[in-house]
Amino acid sequence: MNYDLWRRKIEHSERFSKAEALELYSHPDILVLGELADLKRRLLNPKRLVTYIIDRNINYTNICISGCRFCAFFREDGAQGGYVLTREELARKIEETLSLEGVQILLQGGLHPTLPFSFYEEMLAFIKSEHPIHIHGFSPPEIVHMSRQSGLGIGDVLRRLRAAGLDSIPGGGAEILVDRVRQAVSPRKCSADEWLAVMEEAHRQGIKTTATMMFGHVETIEERIEHLMRLRELQDKTQGFTAFIPWPFQPHNTRINVVSMGGVEYLRMLAVSRVVLDNIPNLQASWVTQGPKVAQVALAFGANDFGSTMIEENVVAATGVSYQLSEKEIRRIIADAGYEPARRNMAYELL
Amino acid sequence: MDMDRSKGEPWWQEIRGKVEAGERLSFEDGLRLYQSNDLLAIGTLANAVRRRLNGNKAFYIYNQHINYSNICVNRCRFCAFGKDKGDPAAYEMSTEEIVGKIQKRRHEPITEVHIVGGIHPDLPYRYYVEMIREIKKARPEIHIHAFTAVEIAHLAKISGQSISDTLCDLREAGLGSLPGGGAEVFSPRIRERLCPKKLSPEGWLEVAKTAHRLGIKSNATMLYGHIESAEERVSHLLSLRRTQDETGGFMAFIPLAFHPRNTELSDLSNTTGFNDLKNIAIARLLLDNFPHIKAYWVMIGPKLAQIALNFGADDLDGTIIEEKITHMAGAETAQRMTRAELQRLIHEAGCTPIERDTLYNAILNVTQSANNDQPGKKAFAES
Numbered sequence: 001m002n003y004d005l006w007r008r009k010i011e012h013s014e015r016f017s018k019a020e021a022l023e024l025y026s027h028p029d030i031l032v033l034g035e036l037a038d039l040k041r042r043l044l045n046p047k048r049l050v051t052y053i054i055d056r057n058i059n060y061t062n063i064c065i066s067g068c069r070f071c072a073f074f075r076e077d078g079a080q081g082g083y084v085l086t087r088e089e090l091a092r093k094i095e096e097t098l099s100l101e102g103v104q105i106l107l108q109g110g111l112h113p114t115l116p117f118s119f120y121e122e123m124l125a126f127i128k129s130e131h132p133i134h135i136h137g138f139s140p141p142e143i144v145h146m147s148r149q150s151g152l153g154i155g156d157v158l159r160r161l162r163a164a165g166l167d168s169i170p171g172g173g174a175e176i177l178v179d180r181v182r183q184a185v186s187p188r189k190c191s192a193d194e195w196l197a198v199m200e201e202a203h204r205q206g207i208k209t210t211a212t213m214m215f216g217h218v219e220t221i222e223e224r225i226e227h228l229m230r231l232r233e234l235q236d237k238t239q240g241f242t243a244f245i246p247w248p249f250q251p252h253n254t255r256i257n258v259v260s261m262g263g264v265e266y267l268r269m270l271a272v273s274r275v276v277l278d279n280i281p282n283l284q285a286s287w288v289t290q291g292p293k294v295a296q297v298a299l300a301f302g303a304n305d306f307g308s309t310m311i312e313e314n315v316v317a318a319t320g321v322s323y324q325l326s327e328k329e330i331r332r333i334i335a336d337a338g339y340e341p342a343r344r345n346m347a348y349e350l351l
Numbered sequence: 352m353d354m355d356r357s358k359g360e361p362w363w364q365e366i367r368g369k370v371e372a373g374e375r376l377s378f379e380d381g382l383r384l385y386q387s388n389d390l391l392a393i394g395t396l397a398n399a400v401r402r403r404l405n406g407n408k409a410f411y412i413y414n415q416h417i418n419y420s421n422i423c424v425n426r427c428r429f430c431a432f433g434k435d436k437g438d439p440a441a442y443e444m445s446t447e448e449i450v451g452k453i454q455k456r457r458h459e460p461i462t463e464v465h466i467v468g469g470i471h472p473d474l475p476y477r478y479y480v481e482m483i484r485e486i487k488k489a490r491p492e493i494h495i496h497a498f499t500a501v502e503i504a505h506l507a508k509i510s511g512q513s514i515s516d517t518l519c520d521l522r523e524a525g526l527g528s529l530p531g532g533g534a535e536v537f538s539p540r541i542r543e544r545l546c547p548k549k550l551s552p553e554g555w556l557e558v559a560k561t562a563h564r565l566g567i568k569s570n571a572t573m574l575y576g577h578i579e580s581a582e583e584r585v586s587h588l589l590s591l592r593r594t595q596d597e598t599g600g601f602m603a604f605i606p607l608a609f610h611p612r613n614t615e616l617s618d619l620s621n622t623t624g625f626n627d628l629k630n631i632a633i634a635r636l637l638l639d640n641f642p643h644i645k646a647y648w649v650m651i652g653p654k655l656a657q658i659a660l661n662f663g664a665d666d667l668d669g670t671i672i673e674e675k676i677t678h679m680a681g682a683e684t685a686q687r688m689t690r691a692e693l694q695r696l697i698h699e700a701g702c703t704p705i706e707r708d709t710l711y712n713a714i715l716n717v718t719q720s721a722n723n724d725q726p727g728k729k730a731f732a733e734s
Contacts, residue, residue: 262699263654293624300390338388
């Protein structure tokens with residue numbers, strides 16, 4: 001039925017409208033979606049490669065004023081278990097990363113109520129002075145928070161962070177880029193427009209970023225598609241997103257009482273993302289939330305990247321979901337699916 | 352465009368043609384399917400066969416597992432469950448304990464008790480017969496799905512009777528059907544290396560055939576993901592298919608993913624998602640005379656089991672309490688799932704959940720507690 005039409009559209013690099021994306025999403029057969037996503041993936045990434053990166057998450061603080069309902073990681077200021085990493089802890093984590101051949105740190109943290117802007121600049125400078133490592137840091141909500149706290153504009157915040165050593169920006173905190181949803185689950189976090197504005201400014205300054213989507217909580221399917229549309233629109237303007245990383249909400253230990261999404265809906269969303277986000281080159285499978293088996297299957301549903309070795313991961317682990325994979329395991333899983341595993345950096349250059 | 356995909360190749364067209372015409376696949380076809388990494392193409396064929404055989408239904412059961420003893424004289428190398436007698440971790444349950452476990456849950460709508468255990472060196476024959484009789488007495492409406500072919504052959508040996516007479520005794524005591532365990536991989540090479548003391552493949556098939564002749568249904572399994580080759584897997588499946596041609600007594604085929612942790616093969620890796628789904632899909636394609644293919648969620652995890660419903664499987668097994676065998680080998684899945692969870696997984700996979708009894712009869716009047724929204728539609732209750 002629609003399959004041939006959809007296939008032709010993909011073969012001719014024609015864009016899917018919002019209505020078509022919705023229609024695609026509601027197709028009953030996920031294998032059909034897989035075929036279409038695989039076709040798109042092979043057009044965008046003709047080599048039979050699956051990439052991954054050796055890096056570690058460093059969460060410099062878990063103290064956060066945002067209080068998002070989907071988050072099991074944060075602590076309020078003064079609450080037990082709240083922390084800000086010391087320089088020594090930071091240095092140790094980076095040294096460990098380098099010793100494991102890590103090429104990047106993903107540096108993110110809560111929206112801390114009192115840390116001054118100089119804290120972030122000094123942290124970056126400290127890291128760079130000691131270690132030649134790529135710093136992929138500060139998602140848009142953190143940038144917006146720094147801007148509010150310091151009174152600096154977004155552009156200045158980014159310029160100064162970059163001057164201090166920031167290399168690229170992770171796509172976190174996008175959640176669902178629709179304000180109705182943000183109001184419901186993360187009312188104190190930056191708006192959809194603000195998130196996109198940070199990314200637009202970053203891209204304009206030549207800072208590459210990724211984009212994420214956290215789905216499976218209170219959003220509708222239409223809102224998920226809207227999220228894809230807004231990313232696609234910005235990417236048309238800037239070409240600054242290197243990858244899209246959709247991951248299902250993990251409800252345990254959070255204040256949103258929904259059932260954890262199954263594997264089928266994950267693959268469905270992944271496949272639709274691959275077809276619809278025709279201008280974002282890479283799509284990441286989420287073994288951290290889905291486990292290695294489903295993440296491997298995701299390689300047949302449009303994903304061409306296996307994410308990170310995650311020497312350390314704290315945010316998803318706080319929801320009780322804890323998978324671990326060594327680089328050797330990641331390579332084995334990729335090869336087992338018939339692809340060639342390849343190390344990459346944040347810009348998706350092979351190492 | 353489809354260069355790296357199997358579906359453009361002549362052998363693939365041939366297999367596809369056979370599947371569409373309802374023709375039987377050959378040994379070579381099976382081998383080619385295993386050698387291909389074209390998961391979507393294999394899945395699409397298997398999914399079509401599943402739909403042809405089972406429509407949009409996907410089954411689950413409300414069941415209880417009892418592993419009466421882990422003491423085992425076979426000590427297969429792939430097993431983390433079996434222990435020697437005298438080992439501090441060894442256990443055996445008395446009939447009273449087993450009946451106690453059944454009694455404790457008598458208010459739950461359990462339809463099946465699934466019983467398997469080790470090959471115990473000295474429990475007497477009457478222990479097994481009484482176990483079945485007492486369970487039946489405690490809960491007469493429950494179906495007793497007990498003793499793999501390996502245990503049945505052992506019981507025949509210790510009772511000094513034929514397989515047939517042993518099965519008749521057990522049936523008289525209340526046995527309903529046999530689970531499919533202990534088949535492993537029928538290849539002599541594998542048996543020699545991994546489970547030399549275990550009942551032979553011929554013995555396993557003989558028990559199944561004898562049961563089927565007596566009207567006792569059974570299941571069949573294959574333990575994959577250790578040292579077996581694709582040829583050995585295909586041979587295994589074709590042995591089962593031949594037996595099924597003779598008797599028609601198998602209900603379901605259940606591919607069992609090997610879990611290496613805590614076994615003598617612990618240097619091997621866990622099975623991958625591709626491997627798990629290929630085993631389900633290829634079984635669906637080769638075993639054209641098996642009504643059901645089960646994605647056993649305890650072994651491969653609920654997420655992948657759900658995905659498997661689009662790759663040829665039509666059954667997720669059940670609610671299960673106290674599964675010990677896979678968990679001893681490091682399975683990280685939960686010990687149980689609720690009816691609502693199973694229904695929701697099936698629904699989200701795009702299928703209609705049907706609660707079944709052991710023999711695949713639909714259980715009527717099941718509360719449809721899971722959401723009944725469209726597949727893919729959001730159905731979340733906010734706190």
